[in-house]
Amino acid sequence: MSKPKIAFFDFTSCEGCQLNKLNLENDLLDLLELVDIVEFREAMDDKADEYDIAFIEGSISTPTCITRIHDIRRRTKILVALGACAVQGGINAIKNQHSADWVKETVYGEDKYLFPSIPVQPISAVVKVDYEVRGCPMSTPEFLHVLKSLILNRKPEIFDHAVCVECKLKENECVLDKGMFCLGPITRAGCDAICPTFGQYCTGCRGVVSNINKNGAVEMLKQHGFSTKEALNRMKMFCTLELE
Amino acid sequence: MRKNLDIDVHHLTRVEGHGNIVVNMKEGVLEKAQLEIVEAPRFFEAILKGRNFHEVAIITSRICGICSLGHQLTSLKATEDALGLDITRQTELLRRILVDGATFQSNTLHSLFLAAPDYLDVGSVFPLINTHKDVVLAALRLKRIANEIGELISGRAVHPIACVPGGFTQIPSAKNLLALKNKLVNEAIPDAEFIVDVIASLVEKIPVFSRETEYISVKSEKEYGLYDGDIYSSDSGSYKVNQYLEITNEFVVPHSSGKHAKFNRSSYMVGALARFNNSHNQLNPLAKAAAEKLGLKAPNYNPYMNTIAQVVEIAHCIASSIELIDTLLDEGLKNEKPNQEPTKYGRGFGLTEVPRGILFHDYTYNKQGKIEKVNCVIPTGQNLANIDDDMKKLVPEIIEETKEQITHKLEMLVRAYDPCISCSVHVLNVEFIE
Numbered sequence: 001m002s003k004p005k006i007a008f009f010d011f012t013s014c015e016g017c018q019l020n021k022l023n024l025e026n027d028l029l030d031l032l033e034l035v036d037i038v039e040f041r042e043a044m045d046d047k048a049d050e051y052d053i054a055f056i057e058g059s060i061s062t063p064t065c066i067t068r069i070h071d072i073r074r075r076t077k078i079l080v081a082l083g084a085c086a087v088q089g090g091i092n093a094i095k096n097q098h099s100a101d102w103v104k105e106t107v108y109g110e111d112k113y114l115f116p117s118i119p120v121q122p123i124s125a126v127v128k129v130d131y132e133v134r135g136c137p138m139s140t141p142e143f144l145h146v147l148k149s150l151i152l153n154r155k156p157e158i159f160d161h162a163v164c165v166e167c168k169l170k171e172n173e174c175v176l177d178k179g180m181f182c183l184g185p186i187t188r189a190g191c192d193a194i195c196p197t198f199g200q201y202c203t204g205c206r207g208v209v210s211n212i213n214k215n216g217a218v219e220m221l222k223q224h225g226f227s228t229k230e231a232l233n234r235m236k237m238f239c240t241l242e243l244e
Numbered sequence: 245m246r247k248n249l250d251i252d253v254h255h256l257t258r259v260e261g262h263g264n265i266v267v268n269m270k271e272g273v274l275e276k277a278q279l280e281i282v283e284a285p286r287f288f289e290a291i292l293k294g295r296n297f298h299e300v301a302i303i304t305s306r307i308c309g310i311c312s313l314g315h316q317l318t319s320l321k322a323t324e325d326a327l328g329l330d331i332t333r334q335t336e337l338l339r340r341i342l343v344d345g346a347t348f349q350s351n352t353l354h355s356l357f358l359a360a361p362d363y364l365d366v367g368s369v370f371p372l373i374n375t376h377k378d379v380v381l382a383a384l385r386l387k388r389i390a391n392e393i394g395e396l397i398s399g400r401a402v403h404p405i406a407c408v409p410g411g412f413t414q415i416p417s418a419k420n421l422l423a424l425k426n427k428l429v430n431e432a433i434p435d436a437e438f439i440v441d442v443i444a445s446l447v448e449k450i451p452v453f454s455r456e457t458e459y460i461s462v463k464s465e466k467e468y469g470l471y472d473g474d475i476y477s478s479d480s481g482s483y484k485v486n487q488y489l490e491i492t493n494e495f496v497v498p499h500s501s502g503k504h505a506k507f508n509r510s511s512y513m514v515g516a517l518a519r520f521n522n523s524h525n526q527l528n529p530l531a532k533a534a535a536e537k538l539g540l541k542a543p544n545y546n547p548y549m550n551t552i553a554q555v556v557e558i559a560h561c562i563a564s565s566i567e568l569i570d571t572l573l574d575e576g577l578k579n580e581k582p583n584q585e586p587t588k589y590g591r592g593f594g595l596t597e598v599p600r601g602i603l604f605h606d607y608t609y610n611k612q613g614k615i616e617k618v619n620c621v622i623p624t625g626q627n628l629a630n631i632d633d634d635m636k637k638l639v640p641e642i643i644e645e646t647k648e649q650i651t652h653k654l655e656m657l658v659r660a661y662d663p664c665i666s667c668s669v670h671v672l673n674v675e676f677i678e
Contacts, residue, residue: 026384194405
């Protein structure tokens, strides 16, 4: 069997997910034995016409993004969304909470008509997404899991339980009990509860679990001293579109 | 002599973000030589409005994946200045190690993985795995150790976790710091020395070009300016951080969604070469030895040598982080909690040298500890006018070469600045319009 051709593309994002792949220093050479990277603008000059797997980082936020993503979808057999911006809109989507006009004026002032921008959307709002790797930045073990599964022609396992489960397995002290804010109870696992493990609260970067009880989550945060407004505002940091 | 030239490099490769190089010459007159910035805007100023001080650095680190640590620390400095949050010496030492680690990491990625393929006439680092495997492996090891600095102290190399206003959520153990130090001494120094020799043998491949400009960087009396200090211009001396707007003077140009900047001349340069030109005397011995081997002497007016200055800084940051870890271990690690009780509310400033140059964050907080106004001035934005000025001087000098050679030299020029195009447009205009 010939090596699968894989390609990486970036849309509206910080390119941190792509950087995270380059941070796989110990696995990079092994990985290159298994796949052919045919397009990766951030790291190489080459371009290709078609791919077996296209990995997409970033959100849709300009008219050009829509044309580009349709073009990539036509050229690829499998499309994988990488990271919070691509999967659920992420930080970019906070701007959707405000009126489009206010946002543009705030940033560009009188030049607001120079730069076209549309409401932020995840990749799946425009084209079919076959698989996703969540997180901000995307989790690299999960990326490797998805890539390995696809090479082996298997369906990757996707988590749909809360970060709290992983946090308990790590035997961390409960972040909420420490008096801090935390979104562990409603956020999808898969990160190994890395933020609580480093003493920080869960910011919800992986998006919410599919059976979220939104009112229950707000109620829980209220019991820990956060107002409804503050709770909702902070829940939406990475999840504006999922909590609409 | 060539009278007409049309170059249009769409989405330049091996740089962070989306930029096009456009050059037009008609009848011997250079009509256009510019870097167009076509990155999609992300509206960070609007996103930050109303967020409380715990959330701000989490969001600003997402301006850029490559300089996430730099954005985060500069953001924390501005927040701490605005809210009157003092930090301890231990916090400062840990942050200094992180800045060394991030500069080491980013300079390694750029100089060895993105720029070096040009010196060997290949389009990416991947073919070099077969032809120069020992060099690629050494470069990968260096990048891994650099990332381990960030992972140990801040939890993650991209979008750090443990750095918060007033300190750290978690302090690394002495045992792990010592193991990191030993790795830096026993593995990173020999690998860096090997890489310096390799790059020294390739320096002749760097295009010959010279254009003196104004060099602006952080400068400190105590040390090579990276983590903290004053703003310094090679033309007119030192300024305090709260005077940054007098220096950056940003302005909009039609061909770029990232603003341009100028101070005493039509443009100025920031980044490794600016730092080297302004602070070379304060480099540590390992870095001075590297500079000598690489033939880099201050002042150097060739922007292509920015990549070489980055290699010199790799050596500097390795030696400096070893020294800082020693200091921390000598003084003994304390299990400190971050200081998050504001003593005032108002405006605060932060500056740091990030790998691509001097970065400013400027915040105003209201009495509820929520953000009212934000301004960030990004290194790549400050370099854009300088890149255009370089291209205007360079194109006529190389006009007799083939179009492919001219295009390649222009691509290498832009790449030498290690532009972080996402950053340069993610934060554009200055103030909220109320």
